[in-house]
Amino acid sequence: MTYWTKVATSEQEHSDCASVRHHVFIEEQGVSPSIERDQHDESATHIIMYDEKTPIGTGRVRLLAHNEAKIERVCVVKEKRRSGAGKQLMTALEEASARMGAKAAKLNAQTHASYFYEKLGYTVTSPEFIDAGIPHVTMSKPLTSKSGLIAD
Template sequence: MEVRKVSNEKELSDAFSVRKTVFIGEQNVPEEEEIDQFEDEAAHFVLYQDEVPAGAGRFRVLDGVGKVERICVLKSQRGTGAGNAIMSKIEDYAKSQGISALKLNAQVHAIPFYSKLGYTVTSEEFLDAGIPHKTMKKNI
């Protein structure tokens, strides 16, 4: 299992492929909401299992705070540590950029996952793409 910061078109295509499978295919998020206007300004990450794309995520900086977004893992790789690997790589990247605080909007069912990584809930529940979410934050 290897997480790479996207550095070429193939890796970006691989990240988008995983995101489309999980968010559009599994969760019925409209494509125009999943692939958005922030793609060009984000740092993208893709997880490979035996050179096959199996997870993805992206990172942006908003007002000096790192925003972790679009974390997803293919169903076949869930429970293998893939999500932890993606989050660790993104957190290391954020630190290398001088970022000391991160936030993310977690789907409610994923809150226990992010809580184990040290994130705490900081908002009431809200809908994003019709899916219940809460904002979570962590100092790194």
Template sequence: MTETRVVDSDDEREDALAVRHAVFVEEQGVDENLEYDEHDADAVHVVAYDGCEPVGAARLRELEDGAGKVERVAVLEPRRGEGIGQELMAVLEKRARADGFDELKLHSQTHAAEFYAELEYERYGKVFEEAGIPHVRMRKKL
């Protein structure tokens, strides 16, 4: 059983970054200079733990239009399909509501768009490339 929580220490933040590194940099080949950015310092990070082991991570930040943006949703490959992604999203959505956001936006890799659609996110716009990977824009009213 996993526990998903908002990061409140440097160690937990490092756990989030480690999950992202494993998924995006090592598995998907995203350049480290693209994966880690200026938003990491101010974003709300969440981590899913199985005991002491971090197995999933994501972040939330505010956009200029007042909406929240979900980013860097990652679950370690051997743990996919266990509901960890849904847990991460539930914690982020709860935090977004508490922070006063009435809408969340995200850029989904095209292969993951169905996952977000099942969580009531809707696609808008055309497919575009981000970090060399096809993405689609999605949003959800909270």
């Protein structure tokens, strides 16, 4: 199944991002609302994914030093997991990263999802740590011509 993604620009699209994050992180995973939103939400580039008109996934990206993108708050509603939505969402986030000038992307993956990111070319670069009460690892991936995103 093919879903569609876009950079969130309107108030409604940003609201849809927040709704998906609330559903997945707060309701499903028990993350405290006080830490789910942070100081980077205003400045980050948010991607929203839809199944027709229904928001089903989101993530955000911001550019760090040394042309490295940080991909964060990636989530897909439970009903659409294992449908290809996550892979498509990550492609959109990597493309947004490349448009920002990033030569590499990094993210903090929940450890249970690290295999998903490994299949997309990410490598674990940290020991396990706890964030929001959930085990995570940092992972990174070069955005090279092999990935079709940027030229070497």
